[in-house]
Amino acid sequence: MKIEAKDIVDAIKAEVTAGVEAHKARGVEPTIRVIVATDDAAVLSYVRSKVKQAGNLGIAMEVVEFGPDKDQAAFEALIRASNDDASIHGVMIELPVRDGLDHDRVLSILDPKKDVDGLTTLNQGLIQQGREAEAICPATPQACIRLAETVGGLSGERVAVVGRGPTVGKPLAAMLINRSATVTVAHSRTTDLAATIAPCRFVFAATGRPGLLNAGNVTADHVILDAGIAYKDDKLVGDFDAEAAEGVAAYTPVPGGVGRVTSAIIFANLLKCMRLQGHP
């Protein structure tokens, strides 16, 4: 069974549109600053698509191109200026940033209340402490959980997170523990992936290695949430081999699954940022 993203996306977008209208009625224009410190064509194309989606929801997105002539001090100054600018409600730093810029340091400087991507050290710590209500949680893990919950509850379920990256795998594992799942985190050093994921009902994949989950290691009981993103023969693909789709209980397609929900949740995160900043 293919897990459908449409209903979730529609619900989130309706909620965001209503929230944006309420802010505008009070004279506040919800605004995200996107900092692009790369020449990577894929990133630039992704940013254009986000600007368009934001526009459709009535959200202003200001793109700051941070050129190769600028250094770490200027990077940090830009973040601090964004923290202090009350007309900027959310800040996104597109990844990867240019060589020579220290993204980790910036994640300790950005105001966690403007951290639309939920990647600052403080937001990661709040998630880890089980204080999600006070945190901005990264959009991709939220999307994975929303999609999984259309199939069934997570409390008491055995689940696997394959991948331990800072943007998806690690915060997702913490968020699943917060939801009382029994969580196993697997990764490149895991010696027997098939045996590791076998007892799990839900398998969340976020490695960016196409076909890592395939007919050889999935079972008919598995529900696959695929947050993998990679290009294979110029086609966007996930971690789960779509040819194994008949062999599992349910799965999210790539494209059209986790990524689609993620795109909507980013804007819901902006509205939460605004609440945490004291906007009604």
Add this chain to the structure above:
Amino acid sequence: MKIEAKDIVDAIKAEVTAGVEAHKARGVEPTIRVIVATDDAAVLSYVRSKVKQAGNLGIAMEVVEFGPDKDQAAFEALIRASNDDASIHGVMIELPVRDGLDHDRVLSILDPKKDVDGLTTLNQGLIQQGREAEAICPATPQACIRLAETVGGLSGERVAVVGRGPTVGKPLAAMLINRSATVTVAHSRTTDLAATIAPCRFVFAATGRPGLLNAGNVTADHVILDAGIAYKDDKLVGDFDAEAAEGVAAYTPVPGGVGRVTSAIIFANLLKCMRLQGHP
């Protein structure tokens, strides 16, 4: 096999003593402020024992009794004053704090560089982001890992963490993922503990439920790291039923295992705090 704590404790103490002497030779007296906001007799006795241990290592420990007449604002003011006081190098807040005081809020205020216990939101976030070198890590998870590594390396091993509390289970799971173990986190909602831990070589227990690990769920291959603390018939006991000791490959005793190493690591954490504060 009983896993011995003595060599690890001796090594840490020797390192701490040398570090303390070096600071004193430069005219700096390493000092921890302990804030006791409880009347719990067990906590008060634990604090007295820490003061004595600190004294043996040449470390000054200033106990601040925070009485029931004082409120949350005073609690936060005390933390901020401690942050600003250059003669205080580490701050410990004994848990649990009195009803009516918000410990979580304080964990977002305490300077992470003075957070000897490694429980501030920022330190938890740094651990989660794999940035342990910049963080103060909680002592009990560090002790568990040091003891486990006397038996064998953790990279690529299957390990279980039983318990998901904020001081041990959660940070320990993150630290084990950082060390490339394949980590399963089990807890009170886990439905079949025996099956969940069966494939794991190392089992870390931190629930405070005596006998949770017992002859019925451990195997001859298990290495048990027992961070549980509870009293049973007035005796200090861990999560692992000592009567099952013959049935596992190795285990840490309670008392004398994880707790003993933890007591030493707290003071090593103070020296790391001082390095992060810029003391040479």
